[in-house]
Each structure stands twice: as structure tokens, then as C-alpha cells.
Amino acid sequence: MFKKRRMNVDNAKSQMRKGMLEYCVMLLLRKEPSYASDIIVRLKEAELIVVEGTLYPLLTRLKNDGLLSYEWRESTQGPPRKYYALTTEGELFLAGLDCAWNELATTVGHLKAESPIRLEVKN
């Protein structure tokens, strides 16, 4: 029973991270245009991704949706790199996500204040 519940917690965490990922990537790009490996380093620091490859399908999808654009920049070492940046549309979208996040954070904050955390685990 314990194991199963543990798995459910992991799963929920991973779901939350995945939901957050898109927002976080766009937040990173709002600061400055970056290339994938930079983003990976930042996301890993924040423990938002487990495997690096997850980022690439996401970037490609956002780019295909017109929220991101990229340009090739020569690198001092290795092959040229793709630098991603937000498009105007992406900025607007991100603003929308900001609002949604704030609402969500407020709601969650309220809920947490109403019901204190209990750390009992039944066997």
C-alpha cells in the first residue's frame, strides 16, 4: 500500500512539473534569448526536468505554435547553436499565463491556509 501511494505522489509531482515546464521555459526566455543547453542547465538546477531530451519536443511545439522563434548563432566551440526567443505573440501568451499562475497561486495559498498539513501515513 505504501509503495503504491508513493508512486502516486511521484506521478502527481511529475504531472505538476510537466504542467509547469512550458511556463518556466517561457519565463527563462523572457529574460534573454537562450539556446537549448542553457535552458537545460537552468531547468536542471530547478529540478524541473529529469531527462534533458524532454525539452526539445516542447521547444519545437512552441516554435510551431508561433510563440517562439530562433536564430542560428556561431559557437566558439562545436556546431552552430539555435538561440530561442519569445515572439510578440509569445509575450502576450506568457502574460496570460502569468495571470493564470497568480490566480492559481492565490487559490492554492488559500486552500493551504485553511487545511494545515498532516504528515501521518497509514500502513
Place this chain on the structure above:
Amino acid sequence: MKKNITINFFGTLYAIDEDAYELLNRYLGDMKRYFSHKDGGEEIADDIEHRVAELMLELKNDGREPIDIELVKEIIGRIGNPEELDEASGEGEDGSTAGHRGREWFNEQVSKKRLYCNPNDKLLCGVLSGISCYLGIDPVWIRLAVVALAVLPIPFISISFWTVLIVYIVLALIIPEAKTPEERLRMHGKPVTIENLNEEIVNGADGTERPVVKHSGFVQVLIVLIKAILIFVLASMAFGFFAFLAVILFGASFFGMIFNVHNPVLQHAMDSDELMMFDAIANNGFTWVSGIALFVAALVIVILIVHVIMRILGKGKSLGRMLWIYLAIFFVSLIVGISSLVGFGMEMEYKSDQIDQEYREQREQRRNQEEIDWLTARGWDLVANDHVNGYMKRGEHYSGDHRREYIDTHSEHPNMLYTVERTIHIAPGIYSLEAAVRTNGEGPEIYAFDSQGTRHTSPFPVCHNYGGGIWEEATTLLKADSTLTGTMAHIAGANEGRGHGWSRIRIENIHITDSIIRYGVTNRSTSGCWNGTWFSATDFKLEKIK
């Protein structure tokens, strides 16, 4: 000790272990295949490849070359397997069907058990070993079963050696050999995952070319022997077909000729119309079509046999779908070849019939003319010749002399009418007309007109082809005097002693006053009766009585 190679990856050279390279290559290939079914998938795979290059460059800069398989596994672990990267799988139920479908397709592709020839445990081509892998049985049982099927006369299911051999050859040509680690995993029905591949690559790295399963010395000798026998059999088959090819190639222009020389129907026609016939054959489209088609069919067989020999020697590749193309070509050209041969035969038969017919008609005409000339030369006028075959003959003269000629005709036609007559200038007086005649039906008669125009006749006795008055007379004489020789003895012996049906008939008292007499022979008396099919007449003798 590990084989180490250098690769060029996005413009940078890396020293890498061979097994590590294989794993890396497989990983990138899987990535491409996995994302190929998605929007922008090519770009994703490309980005990931770039990331791999970056991580490799880091390793190089850290001086961790040559890159070994552990480092590659580390890179793969960092970036993740294709399925782990698929964001669709984590995004809930909506809009993820495409992703799921892609994933299912991928899993199906990589983990389905497949039939391969097993290169690691083979006696000839690894066909049976591959089948046993597929069925999950020890190869020994399959091998024993197949040998038993081929050799033992098991009741009801006794299959000949040749059937088994041909089926084996076809299978060896169709089923590909499991060459890559991925294919070997599929052959054993193991899921194609990075871990399994890694294991397979590590285990198989030193044995990919050589059989892994070693057989005892006796079995090895046996295998070499069987291989030698098979190659000998196949090579002689190939040589046979090659000879056939050569015959078709060089004999194509003579083929028609050979075909005809052995045709008994044509043989007698050939001497008169040889040129025409050869011309017809040489310019016959059927000959060329069948020649070319059979050439192609034989060529396909030779190619296939060479492939099998290569396969047994362990050098050939499987033909896969190409085999069906080869077989299709073979059967199509065989059908075309045979049907045009048949067409050729039919056309030739028709032509030979035609030529035969023409020849017969020509000969008939020529013979008829010769015979009419014969009549004319002897003073006979042809009065009537309806539905007759021939005008004169030799061979059955009552004297037994086969060279002696006589007036003769025959015809099955009921309306046959043959009349010849002579008009002769003679001294006036009373005459008698005598002739030797025979027939097989009532009707024929000799006739003579006197000066008043009265028609005197004498009918043929019907004796058919036997006996006859002349023969009876000769036989009687011979009985009276057995020492008799000469004409009469010949007559008695004619037609194996049974005569030819000849009799002598006479017309008496023909009064001629104006020095002209007209007489003749016909198969139809004035009353018009005729129920035979032939008659002969000769020895017309006009005698002056007074």
C-alpha cells in the same frame, strides 16, 4: 582489447569504441524513427543529435577519449529514451491520440518477433535455426524433422528430397540474415530496448561474423560435405540451364528449321517448297518472342542458383522481395515463351497444311495433264470427265506387266461420268470391236456407232478386282498344261493368283459404209445407271469381219 574507431560528428573527430559507436548510432536512429511520425519530428531528432554532439564535445574537452560504452550510456541516460521524451504521453487524455498512436507503432516495430536466418548458429544458411528461434524450439528438433521429411519414406506425408531442397532454397533466399544487434534481438523476440541492445552489442561484438555456436569436429566435417554436395548439385543445375541458354542463344535462328525437319507432315512438302518454309520460319515473330522469353526464364534460374550458392558459402544477401520479382519474371517469360512456341507450332502447321494443299493441287493438275496427253497421244478424245480422279493407270494390267497402261478412273462421287472415244478412218465393211475391261459396279460399257448412227454396246461384267474372264481362261489352260509359260502363265498368277477382274467383251456386226467409225468407253450407259466406283479398259481391237 576493444576495437576503436574515429568518427566525424558535426565536424569534430572523436575516438570511440566500436560497440559504443554502435549503441550511439542505434540510439540516434531510434530517435529519428520515433519522431518521424510527429509534427516537426525531424527537427526534434536533429536538435537531440546536436545535444549529443555537445555532450560528446564536453567529454572530449575533459580528455575522456576514447569514448567507451559507459559514457555513451551516460549520455543516453541524460537525454532519455524516445518514449520518455514524448510530451504527449504526459499531457492528459486530450490531444494525445496522435502521440499514442506513434508510440504504439514504434513499440510494435521494435519489439515484434521476427523471422530471421540465424548467423550465430548455422549449418547451411541458418534458416532452420532462425525458424527454431521464432518458434522457441531447440534447432536440433527442427533439423531432425526436416531431414526426416526429406529422406524417410513416412507414410502419407512423405515429401521428396527435391521438394524440401527447393523449399529450403526459397526460404534461404527470402528470409534475411539477422545482421545487426537489433535484428538479433527481434529474432529471439526480446524487446529492443537500449539495455538489451547494449547487452547484445557487448556479447556479439566479437562474434558477429563467426557462428557463436560451435559444433563438434564430426558435425563440421558433415556440414562441409553437405555443403559440397549441395553446391555441386546446384552448380550442375546452373550449368544445365546455362547450356540451355547457350542453345537458345545460338540456336535461335536454326530453331524453326529443327522444328520443321522433324515434322513428318512437312517432310515431303519441304523438297518443293523448302525456301518458302525457311523464309516463313526465319521471319516468324513467334520464334523470336519464344526464344527471347525462354532465354530470360533460363537466365533468372541461373541468377537464383548463383544466389543460393553464394548464400551457402555465407557471402550472399537475402533477396527478400526481389525473389518475388525474379519469380514473376520467370513465370511470365515461361508462359510467354511456351505460348508463343505453341502459337508458332500452330502457325507452322497451318502454313504446312496450306503449302501441302497447294502442292497436292499442283501435282494433281500436272498429273491430270500428263494423263490427258496420254489419251490424246493414243487418239482418244475426252468426251466427259465429271468428278473423275485420273484418266489412266498402270500396275494391274491382266498380263501381270506392271508397266502396261490402261484407261482407268475412280471416284466415290455418284455422278461420276467418264467417257472417251476414238474416231477412225477405215475401209467400209462389217467390223467387230473387242476390249479388255473390268469394273466394280454395273453401268460401264463399250460402244460403237455404225454408219446409220445406231449405237451398239456391250456392258462390262462386274468382277471387281478378282478373277475375270481372262484370268479364268488362263487358269483353265494352266490346269490343262502345267508346263505353260509366257503371257498366259503371268495372267493366271496376276494379283497373287487371283486375277485382277479383267474380262474380254465384244460388239459384233458394226456396219460401216462411209469409212468412218466412232467407238468408245463410258461408265454410264444410255440408260444412265452407274453404281460402282471405278472401271478400267484396254486392248481395244477393231476387226474387219467382211
